[in-house]
Amino acid sequence: MLCVFCTGPAAAQHPVRLAIAGITHGHSDWIYNRKLKGDIEIVGIYETNTDRIREFRERYQLPAALFFSDLGRMLDQVKPAGVMAFGPINEHIAVVRSAAPRRIHVMVEKPLATSYKDALEIESLAKRYGIRVLTNFETSWYSSNQYVKSCYQEGKLGRLRKVLVNDGHEGPWAMNRHFVSWLTDPVKNGGGALTDFGCYGANLMTWLMDGQRPLSVTAITHQNRPDRYPKVEDEATIILQYPETQCVIQASWSWTFSRKDLEAYGTKGYVIAADRTTVKSRFDGALPETTRVLEPRPAPFEDPFAVFAGVIRGVLKQEPDDLYGLPVNITTVEILDAARASAKSGKTIYLKPRLAAAQTGNAENR
Template identity: 25%
Template sequence: MAEKAAYRVAVIGFAHMHAGDQIKQIMGQPAAQLVGVWDTETARRDAVSDDLNVPTDVRYEDLNHLIDQADPQIAIVCSTTGEHTELVELLAPRGIHVILEKPFALTLEDADRMINAADSNDTLLAVNWPLAWYPAHFTTQRLIAEGMIGDVIEVHYYDGNRGPLEHEHGKKDLGKASLEKKSASWWYSPEFGGGSLLDYLGYGSTLASWFRDGEMPDRITAQTWGPVGLRVDEQSVVTASYPSGLSTFQTKWGTFSDPWTIQPAPACGFVVVGTEGTITSRDFAPAVHVQTTAHPEPVAVPVDEARPDQTGALAHVLHCLDTGSQPSGPSSKEVSRKGQQIVDTAVLAVSSGRITELLGSATPLGSTGTADRNAFAEGKIA
């Protein structure tokens, strides 16, 4: 029996530093073959590609040439968030399945355009939320689904890192980036999806929607903070009102340390409260800590070993293609859209300074809060 050919995969865009991680995923996946890489900035593409020994013959200067000549079946998009929609609408009609590096979209309207493009062309659309592949968090989801803590009534999230410019390619111990350097980066440009709220809230809101089995809040309040002179925030606090009570989501660029090296305080991750117990789930932790009504003293539960389809977005999508299934959990467009609803509503809440009802398909962005949403996107409100 002939061995099945590997799926042809391309990486499109290197604006997001996770592009290198995605190339490593492809190279480490026997069922995948890296057939093309492209970016608007050749030097940025080559800096990562040189480090990872990406062959020069798969480095393309023109995106259309990559599509035509390399003929990828899957594209992993690591562009700025603001370019996601344009790229999905280019790729999906060519029959190419798309994995978007988080965040999902700049706006809910953009998310719906991407979903429509994928559905109309019978292609898969998945979002890579790295936190979804942390064993602590998928172990938490399993325990919730098994009824360990009863019905979920609160989810509290705090996450972030030292700052996006502290992790530039090939540089370590950069110190604190200057205001001038920040202002020149897309990470600090609202029109491209900059700011800690747009960068990190989607993690919390998407995984919280997963933990709550799709339950959504009714209303949201939010505040952001950023140094004078920046057009985006570096910290946000969002409060979501559910029928069962209040949940909180906090984002921070400027944590004391990066959680993947040293877990800072406050610790990054989730606390999930149920009617019959709680789960504390920290990023990268080897165990989650569970309280129950039967055993109030916290118990350390070792994290689950990842299934093959839980090791990353690419592995998940390959599993879907092999089995004829759709992406599930936080990677799915359905759960990611719920997370985007919360993000967009939080943006409006920041801009208006008011308690804001949840945005959704029944409340198009064009008819509610457009001026406030545009003010945030233009950097007038941080």
């Protein structure tokens, strides 16, 4: 994420009042597991799943008055500055529809939406009501990915030719049942591994390319474990073709161990982001390949809640092609839409010019 951290009187303000829309997502526990910093205050939680509410209340010793079964009522009563969506991906649009007219900023867990049509509506609502809508990706926190982009921008890679992005794990089978129930639902999640992990590569590649959209998207999906995931794919390979660059995204629920890594190859060298802080590189005239461990990103960039609070306060300025920002994440959803269409049809999907695509809300083959 490219942001400028500004200091000033705003940094010493009272905690930012935040509400939560949905707590079935496996990442929703982060909000209560983070260290207390005094920068945010949770003033309301919307959820209709009574079992999950009971678990949350018992685990974090939360009062019943904090919980609401009506999103609009919660927003009107507690009047938060921002709301964080930790429910099914197809409900992100409903959260923005409720929050935007109330001038409440929104942060959702990745990806932004289950369809390009919803993503465009979110963009329209954000512009109309002047709110920020952020999408949180774990890989936005990685100093290794920032290093890759810096090398590219500084010309160390030369002309970018090939990018490989690998994201996945052993599968969500053992995760909390509330999360798995919709993560493996093609409507609520928009797909399986293609959505869950393919979004990382689409997000990072769009950012690396400064917002440029691919010319075409080709995808193949498969069910290696239909006994576990009968409704969605657990394997997806997505190929993004640009005028002179190709990106291969491998998304999987079938790998031995969890991994999130990126490889960028250019005409002058290559850089591999092996994990959050480890990078391997080789440039023109340099032998052999070198490995270095970077420092983690400075505060607040490894804490999405601090980032959200900073954006709301205006002490964090988002760059046009910020990893959290709408432009990159609208294209991310457009790529996922095209990948689903490609996997279903067995054809390469050629993206329409943005104006035509926006009018239809879809990526179609020509």
